[in-house]
Amino acid sequence: MTETLTLAKAMNEGLRRALDDDPKVLVMGEDVGRLGGVFRVTDGLQKDFGEERVIDTPLAESGIVGTAIGLALRGYRPVVEIQFDGFVFPAADQIITQLAKMRLRSLGAVRLPVVIRIPCGGGIGAVEHHSESPEAYFTHTAGLRVVACSNPSDAYTMIQQAVTCDDPVIFFEPKRRYWDKAPVDTAPGRDGWTPFDRARVVNPGEDVTVLAYGPMVKTCLEAASAALEEGRTLEVIDLRSLNPLDIDTVVSSVERTGRCVVVHEAPVFNGYGAELAARITERCFYHLEAPVLRVGGFSTPYPPSRLEDHYLPDLDRVLDGVDRAMGW
Amino acid sequence: MTIDSAREAPGLTEAPPPELIQLLTPEGIRVEHPDYPLDLSPEEIRGLYRDLVMVRKVDLEAVALTRQGELGLWASLLGQEAAQVGSGRALAERDMVFPTYREHGVAWCRGLDPLRLLALFRGLSNCGWDPAEHNFHLYTIVIGSQTLHAAGYAMGVQRDGVLGTENAAGTIAYFGDGATSQGDVNEAFVFASVFNAPIVFFCQNNQWAISEPLEKQSRIPLYKRAQGFGFPGLRVDGNDVFACLAVTRRALEAARTGQGPTLIEAYTYRMGAHTTTDDPTRYRLAAELESWKLKDPIERVKAYMVKNELADAAFFDEVDAEAKRYATDLRRRCLEMPDPEPLAIFENVYAEGHSLISEEQRRFAEYLESFDD
Numbered sequence: 001m002t003e004t005l006t007l008a009k010a011m012n013e014g015l016r017r018a019l020d021d022d023p024k025v026l027v028m029g030e031d032v033g034r035l036g037g038v039f040r041v042t043d044g045l046q047k048d049f050g051e052e053r054v055i056d057t058p059l060a061e062s063g064i065v066g067t068a069i070g071l072a073l074r075g076y077r078p079v080v081e082i083q084f085d086g087f088v089f090p091a092a093d094q095i096i097t098q099l100a101k102m103r104l105r106s107l108g109a110v111r112l113p114v115v116i117r118i119p120c121g122g123g124i125g126a127v128e129h130h131s132e133s134p135e136a137y138f139t140h141t142a143g144l145r146v147v148a149c150s151n152p153s154d155a156y157t158m159i160q161q162a163v164t165c166d167d168p169v170i171f172f173e174p175k176r177r178y179w180d181k182a183p184v185d186t187a188p189g190r191d192g193w194t195p196f197d198r199a200r201v202v203n204p205g206e207d208v209t210v211l212a213y214g215p216m217v218k219t220c221l222e223a224a225s226a227a228l229e230e231g232r233t234l235e236v237i238d239l240r241s242l243n244p245l246d247i248d249t250v251v252s253s254v255e256r257t258g259r260c261v262v263v264h265e266a267p268v269f270n271g272y273g274a275e276l277a278a279r280i281t282e283r284c285f286y287h288l289e290a291p292v293l294r295v296g297g298f299s300t301p302y303p304p305s306r307l308e309d310h311y312l313p314d315l316d317r318v319l320d321g322v323d324r325a326m327g328w
Numbered sequence: 329m330t331i332d333s334a335r336e337a338p339g340l341t342e343a344p345p346p347e348l349i350q351l352l353t354p355e356g357i358r359v360e361h362p363d364y365p366l367d368l369s370p371e372e373i374r375g376l377y378r379d380l381v382m383v384r385k386v387d388l389e390a391v392a393l394t395r396q397g398e399l400g401l402w403a404s405l406l407g408q409e410a411a412q413v414g415s416g417r418a419l420a421e422r423d424m425v426f427p428t429y430r431e432h433g434v435a436w437c438r439g440l441d442p443l444r445l446l447a448l449f450r451g452l453s454n455c456g457w458d459p460a461e462h463n464f465h466l467y468t469i470v471i472g473s474q475t476l477h478a479a480g481y482a483m484g485v486q487r488d489g490v491l492g493t494e495n496a497a498g499t500i501a502y503f504g505d506g507a508t509s510q511g512d513v514n515e516a517f518v519f520a521s522v523f524n525a526p527i528v529f530f531c532q533n534n535q536w537a538i539s540e541p542l543e544k545q546s547r548i549p550l551y552k553r554a555q556g557f558g559f560p561g562l563r564v565d566g567n568d569v570f571a572c573l574a575v576t577r578r579a580l581e582a583a584r585t586g587q588g589p590t591l592i593e594a595y596t597y598r599m600g601a602h603t604t605t606d607d608p609t610r611y612r613l614a615a616e617l618e619s620w621k622l623k624d625p626i627e628r629v630k631a632y633m634v635k636n637e638l639a640d641a642a643f644f645d646e647v648d649a650e651a652k653r654y655a656t657d658l659r660r661r662c663l664e665m666p667d668p669e670p671l672a673i674f675e676n677v678y679a680e681g682h683s684l685i686s687e688e689q690r691r692f693a694e695y696l697e698s699f700d701d
């Protein structure tokens with residue numbers, strides 16, 4: 001059955017399906033119950049699944065993740081919501097020192113199917129700590145899977161895949177795309193679903209490979225349309241999974257185009273794009289016509305909202321990157 | 329527990345809890361408390377009343393500005409005026425304040441221009457004032473963080489060797505009921521306690537942390553937490569400006585004279601939404617709001633003043649008129665604030681020159697110029 005859903009509603013449907021499929025699945029976080037989350041992603045879930053399964057927790061992120069670890073040790077599959085990107089740091093200790101490493105420390109005896117959902121990124125005119133892109137911290141930590149959805153259909157499938165995964169998953173949701181609508185196939189069954197650790201070519205093209213994930217995918221697709229008017233075709237790839245990285249999909253594209261621009265909202269310096277640039281250079285060195293270029297945020301704290309349009313890569317900044325790659 | 333039992337929020341209980349320190353009843357009747365004598369001149373009482381009215385008016389104006397799209401967000405203090413003005417007026421100039429994002433009334437008492445607050449919520453700055461200017465630290469959005477800074481600051485005051493002298497400074501940290509669940513707040517209690525730091529922890533228990541009622545944070549009254557950490561905790565009627573003033577004064581005095589920390593739980597109520605993006609009708613019963621309206625912090629002072637002939641109608645009218653003029657002027661000043669220059673993004677990131685920032689700034693300037701032709 002295909003329905004047109006917002007990304008937030010698609011997440012909601014995906015979570016609903018996950019709760020339905022497995023009685024061990026729990027949803028936890030601040031305001032996820034009665035309120036349905038500040039973005040309404042968990043709207044109605046407590047009403048339908050009860051307070052034992054959809055849990056309004058005390059206001060304590062370290063507590064939320066720490067107890068989710070304990071629940072997972074007891075056989076549950078907690079899906080935790082961190083209310084905003086900037087508030088994951090009180091839980092960083094539990095995520096980095098505990099969640100990521102317990103499997104290895106138990107020689108594989110322990111499984112930690114914990115999903116940590118983080119609404120991420122800027123562009124909604126918010127105050128401080130509500131617009132960050134903390135992916136590099138987590139992709140740097142071995143033992144965590146890190147994924148980012150960019151559209152309603154992926155939101156629906158990827159959250160279910162994350163919940164059934166036996167590893168801890170950091171799940172980024174692009175908050176400024178929560179209200180974007182698209183058709184979602186909500187028929188039961190998982191046939192035809194792209195595995196959630198695969199990248200996807202979302203716009204085929206010949207001139208430049210543009211790599212993006214989460215909120216920037218839409219911007220890059222818009223840039224691809226604009227570039228077409230100038231007779232350039234951009235191959236836009238939605239990475240979807242940041243760790244593990246589906247490097248083969250990336251390599252086969254860059255080998256054809258010979259040019260690559262990486263786009264993300266996070267600061268460029270030591271950002272996720274640095275890893276992509278290095279890896280692509282290693283694998284595609286003799287195919288490259290230009291260095292891998294990065295378009296992203298500045299090496300400054302996320303600015304006050306009246307300046308965020310300057311900070312966030314937009315269509316012009318992406319096209320500028322494309323121009324630079326072409327002009328090399 | 330069922331979902332329904334969660335609706336029995338503490339706000340619905342009619343009688344105030346017996347341990348509540350109160351000097352002015354909701355009906356405006358002055359009561360005495362053996363431990364908290366308070367002697368205010370009529371002039372001082374009129375001053376407190378004016379503060380309450382001004383603070384409420386500024387807050388309402390900010391809410392209106394937000395509704396009109398002039399501010400990105402506003403966290404309203406409606407209902408919490410007495411807790412903030414009472415505690416704020418208890419502060420000596422040297423005392424240091426560590427606020428959250430809702431302490432507009434305390435900011436008022438410290439002399440911070442409300443325009444600064446509007447600038448923050450308008451998205452013009454990531455706070456944007458010098459804490460030393462009014463001994464009022466930066467607004468803190470990450471819940472509970474500032475309580476540790478406050479504890480550390482108080483430890484610094486202690487190390488300066490000024491406690492017990494006329495140079496003694498107290499430190500006060502503000503936070504909400506939800507914040508008491510954070511590790512940071514509990515760690516601040518531990519540090520303050522074991523180092524006997526000169527600090528007052530001022531918790532405004534407004535009954536809700538966004539949609540979560542107090543029961544989702546604690547099974548015991550919050551003021552009782554202090555005992556487990558080894559320092560005194562008390563609960564004051566947070567809608568009673570006299571009691572908040574007296575209790576905070578005394579706790580600050582204890583801090584300044586080396587007697588260590590105190591936790592004050594100001595029992596109050598958030599009358600509005602959590603912020604302007606929140607919809608409290610999704611989780612809160614209207615009856616609860618109605619019952620708290622009867623305890624309005626401004627009305628009770630007014631009733632007291634009228635009964636005791638501390639002010640006449642002309643005074644109340646003039647305060648209202650002043651508040652109105654002030655708000656109109658504040659609105660004008662708010663709308664006149666220009667957006668920051670794009671290159672301001674690169675300012676104040678570091679104290680000393682930083683090549684990466686300069687490089688990015690230069691490139692961005694070039695990029696912006698490329699649109700000029």
Ligand SMILES: Cc1ncc(C[n+]2csc(CCOP(=O)(O)OP(=O)(O)O)c2C)c(N)n1
Nearest residue numbers: 083087469470471504505506507536537538
């Ligand atoms: C560490 C952290 N987690 C989550 C949030 C999002 N958030 C902002 S205010 C709030 C509720 C705070 O409640 P409380 O401490 O009672 O203070 P109040 O806003 O009611 O004054 C939440 C969950 C945050 N700002 N910081």
